[in-house]
Amino acid sequence: MNQTSLKPVSVSQLNLYLKNLVQADPHLKTVCVEGEISNLTLHSSGHIYMTLKDDSSAIRAVMFRGYRASLKFIPKNGMKILVIGDVNVYDKTGTIQIYVTKMMQAGIGDVYMQFEELKARLQKEGLFSESHKKPLPKYPSRIGLITSPTGAALQDMKNVIRRRYPLVEYTVIPTTVQGQEAAADIVEAIRRADAMGFDVMILARGGGSLEDLYVFNDETVARTIYACETPIITGIGHEIDFTIADFVSDKRAPTPSAAAEIAIPSTEDVLMDLMNSEQKLNQKMQMMLTTFESKLKLASSRIESHSSVRISGTLSRLDVMKHRLESLVTVLLNDKGSKLKIDIEKLNASNPLELCRKGFSRVTKEDGSPLSRARDASKGDRLYITLPDGRIVSEVREIEEKDYGTDV
Amino acid sequence: MEQTFEQKIGELEEILKAFENKDLELDRSLELYEKGIRLIRECTKALEEAQKKVEEINARE
Numbered sequence: 001m002n003q004t005s006l007k008p009v010s011v012s013q014l015n016l017y018l019k020n021l022v023q024a025d026p027h028l029k030t031v032c033v034e035g036e037i038s039n040l041t042l043h044s045s046g047h048i049y050m051t052l053k054d055d056s057s058a059i060r061a062v063m064f065r066g067y068r069a070s071l072k073f074i075p076k077n078g079m080k081i082l083v084i085g086d087v088n089v090y091d092k093t094g095t096i097q098i099y100v101t102k103m104m105q106a107g108i109g110d111v112y113m114q115f116e117e118l119k120a121r122l123q124k125e126g127l128f129s130e131s132h133k134k135p136l137p138k139y140p141s142r143i144g145l146i147t148s149p150t151g152a153a154l155q156d157m158k159n160v161i162r163r164r165y166p167l168v169e170y171t172v173i174p175t176t177v178q179g180q181e182a183a184a185d186i187v188e189a190i191r192r193a194d195a196m197g198f199d200v201m202i203l204a205r206g207g208g209s210l211e212d213l214y215v216f217n218d219e220t221v222a223r224t225i226y227a228c229e230t231p232i233i234t235g236i237g238h239e240i241d242f243t244i245a246d247f248v249s250d251k252r253a254p255t256p257s258a259a260a261e262i263a264i265p266s267t268e269d270v271l272m273d274l275m276n277s278e279q280k281l282n283q284k285m286q287m288m289l290t291t292f293e294s295k296l297k298l299a300s301s302r303i304e305s306h307s308s309v310r311i312s313g314t315l316s317r318l319d320v321m322k323h324r325l326e327s328l329v330t331v332l333l334n335d336k337g338s339k340l341k342i343d344i345e346k347l348n349a350s351n352p353l354e355l356c357r358k359g360f361s362r363v364t365k366e367d368g369s370p371l372s373r374a375r376d377a378s379k380g381d382r383l384y385i386t387l388p389d390g391r392i393v394s395e396v397r398e399i400e401e402k403d404y405g406t407d408v
Numbered sequence: 409m410e411q412t413f414e415q416k417i418g419e420l421e422e423i424l425k426a427f428e429n430k431d432l433e434l435d436r437s438l439e440l441y442e443k444g445i446r447l448i449r450e451c452t453k454a455l456e457e458a459q460k461k462v463e464e465i466n467a468r469e
Binding site for chain 1: 412413414417420423424427432434437438441444445448451452454455456458459461462466
């Protein structure tokens with residue numbers, strides 16, 4: 001190796017080079033490291049310096065003041081912690097260290113695991129199933145508020161109820177809502193509320209740290225919620241907070257106020273609904289009347305047409321009959337016309353008055369018998385000649401017999 | 409026993425549904441209509457009274 005070929009660099013240059021190298025490595029960005037705190041310095045500037053170590057190794061770590069706000073505990077030497085941050089080189093001392101953005105107690109990590117485990121187990125068991133979730137009543141008349149009697153959550157819910165739907169009657173079922181011992185308290189309060197026959201109930205707690213809300217991840221609380229007869233809404237913490245109780249409840253609301261809003265309708269909406277219902281009812285009734293009117297019209301027109309068909313039917317039948325009769329008569333007349341004429345003539349011929357007009361008359365003898373032959377009369381007989389206006393009495397003077405060739 | 413608000417609204421919904429029935433008799437429809445309008449009046453009145461009460465309480469406080 002040729003020593004002269006080595007060109008010296010400054011310490012600054014070397015450290016800068018190292019810094020660039022480390023910064024360029026994606027694996028060294030956002031690392032999560034578990035270790036024990038030692039050499040802790042809570043600096044007056046607000047920054048926290050420490051060494052993170054395990055049984056055989058150590059690394060420097062720093063948390064700047066700006067990130068301390070998210071700290072939920074006071075770090076102490078010997079404490080097992082979990083840090084999240086970027087690895088970088090502190091060029092002033094050439095030290096590699098972790099620039100921590102998040103720090104939590106390792107135990108909390110266990111709690112997180114427990115949460116995930118319980119959630120998975122209960123989910124598998126069906127405690128979160130949609131089919132088990134009870135529908136919420138649209139217009140509840142009584143609701144139960146399971147919460148701390150002194151908390152902001154209760155005040156928020158009361159305000160919402162009063163503003164939105166004063167028709168509802170609410171009852172507070174007081175319970176403690178913080179700390180592990182609160183679980184039994186909450187379970188008891190839920191059971192009591194469930195037995196009170198509310199239309200719906202709300203389990204609520206205002207915002208707090210993860211640890212504060214942890215009681216709502218209790219398995220007994222979850223099972224108690226699941227066993228409820230009454231629909232239950234949870235409003236726990238803030239939007240970002242999800243607890244096991246939220247998963248198992250019939251409806252999860254992001255906050256207590258939101259839970260109250262979900263539980264009850266707004267008076268304005270209900271009044272609007274009522275107005276709509278009235279309009280609908282009127283329309284339907286109007287439609288009903290129109291329908292019946294048209295039904296009536298239809299029925300009456302059918303009756304009319306029925307009867308008119310019948311009448312016109314009868315009329316036409318009558319017509320037909322009349323025609324037939326007329327034609328019959330005509331036929332009859334045409335057929336028998338001549339015969340009838342003859343008969344009439346015959347009748348006329350035998351009319352005695354007609355005969356008289358021609359000079360014929362009825363001649364009777366004294367005994368009243370008609371005289372029909374000249375030879376039946378004798379000279380000196382009295383004969384009666386009957387005419388329309390009287391009788392002539394005559395005496396036979398002479399008889400002149402004549403043969404007309406007729407056998408009389 | 410006096411019906412709750414929810415029961416009244418429920419009955420109102422039933423009435424509206426009943427009008428869908430093509431075989432609904434005229435007499436029955438009139439009966440339902442009368443009942444429906446009465447329910448609407450009662451519900452509206454109850455709501456308005458509750459609202460008024462709250463306003464009164466708020467004014468006192």
